[in-house]
Amino acid sequence: MTASPEAIGVGVLLVAVIAAYALFAGADFGAGIWDLLAGGTRRGAGPRAAIDASLTPVWEGNHVWLIFGLVITWTGFPQAFAAVMTALFVPLFVSLMGIVLRGVGFAFRHEARRLRFRQLAGAVFAVSSLITPFFLGTVIGAVVTGRVPARPSGNLPSAWTTPTALVTGFLFTAACAYISAIYLVGDSHRRGDPRMVTYFVRRAAAAGVVTGVLAGVNMLLMRDSATYVSDRLTGDALPLVALSVAAGAAALVLVLFRPTRIALLRVTAAIAVAAVVGGWGWAQYPYLLPTSLTLAAGSAPTAAAQAEFAVAALAALLVVPSFGYLYWLQQHGRLQEGSSASLRAAASPGDLAVPAAEPPAPRKGGFLTGLMLTAAIVDLVRDALARRRGRRPS
Incomplete structure (x- = not known):
């Protein structure tokens, strides 16, 4: 049974949304990881200030891609959605709690007056930024290895605790740190801070090497634990894998020797991440859950797919330009100035004073x-x- 063009189209749309989430929200998670590794209050003040300046204007919007991806999955592929949510409830729940807590920690770190509370909120933000991509990676690892049946009877801890799933979790975490450091190099250069450029160049290079090593280890593990996907990655999906490797190597060379080539550096790093996501999607085809649920058998009716395309068209018309404008404002420092000023005002002791009486504003x-x-x-x-x-x- 061959999948319909509509089902294939929804699958391509889902892979594209996952790639967008990996690029944008992944950079947010990576920023939290670098916040965690920045050191003590004094030593980490500079890196954390740079991270806050880059993250504050845009971090809340990036979860749009996660919501969009979840909606596409449960409406376009309901059986696969039910199977994953049932079998992998624990890592998905931990990931969700991480997303919630990192937002709480990031917000309260800016609003808290006492140093101890700011430190606690910052620790919550940073640790949550570490565990969320890890557990999301274990979910993908469990799916790739074929340990999620089409009709699971309940939670399956053995599905996401295999060596392949755990290494995939570490790979996701390292990739988030890598793409985030690349973006922070560009932002630090734009703000005219050569010290932070050097700081994040070193960390981008280290994260890039670690990501490459983990990717190689994962490929070796998949030869035995995920035979179908592994064979496809070295077969039909090999061009995308090769593109990811080439773009990742180019980004590594650029960040070491030409870190001021910001646009080219970001494009190559983004291609490296997007190509590996695309390669994974192509390697799984025609399965939603490898060897247990095909795309044709697990897809919703054609009418549901057509509704998905209508929603995607509206998103392309409304959401994508809004995001483009948001990032343009952020990259040109328009949002940074406003957010930094508000944060300074919130942290200023003078705001404890009673403000002078003002005439009531018109309703x-x-x-x-x-x-x-x-x-x-x-x-x-x-x-x-x-x-x-x-x-x-x-």
Whole structure:
């Protein structure tokens, strides 16, 4: 049974969304990892300030890709969604808690007045940034190894605790740190901070080497634990794997010897990540869950796929330009200035003083309130006239 063009299209859309999440939210997670490794309060002040300046304007928006991906999965491939959510409940729950806690920690770190509380909030943010990509990686590792059946009877700890799944978790974590360091090199250069450029260049190079080593180890493990996907990665999907390796090597050379070539550096690093996600998707085809659930058998009806395409078109028209404008503002320092000023104002001792009395601001929404009252009065008059004429209002 061959998958329909609509099902294949939804699958391609899902892989594209996963790649977007890996690039943007992955960089956010990586920033938290570097925050964790920055050192004590004094030693880590510079790197953390650079991370905050890059992360604060955009970090909340990047989870749009996660929500979009979840919606695509449960509406386009409901059986696979149910199987993964059932068998891999534990790592998915830990990942979700990590996403929630890192947001709480990041927000409270900026608002807290006491140093101890800021340190606690920062630790929550940093540790959550480490565990979330790791457990998301174990989920992908469990799926790739074929240990998620099409109809699991319950939670399967053995599916996500295999060596392949655990190494995939470490690989995801290292990749997030790598792509984040690459972006932070560019942001530090844009802000004219050569000390932070050098700082993140070294960490990008180290993370790139670690990511490459883990990818090689994972490929060796998959030869025995994920035979179908491994054979496809060295077969039909090999061009995408080769593209990822070449782009990753080019990014590593650029970050070491030409770190000021910001646009080229970011493009090559992004291609390295996106190509490996695409290679994974192509290697799994035609399976949603390797060897147990095919794309054709696990896809929703054609009408659901068509609705997905309509939503994706709306997202392309509304969400993608909004994100583009957001990143343009961030890269040109428009958001950084506003957010930094507000953070400084929040941290200033002077804001504890009672502000001078100000005249009350005019109430907003007066026009809308008046319009509603007018409509209500008209309706009452109309009802009264209808009763006098002995008929019900239409």
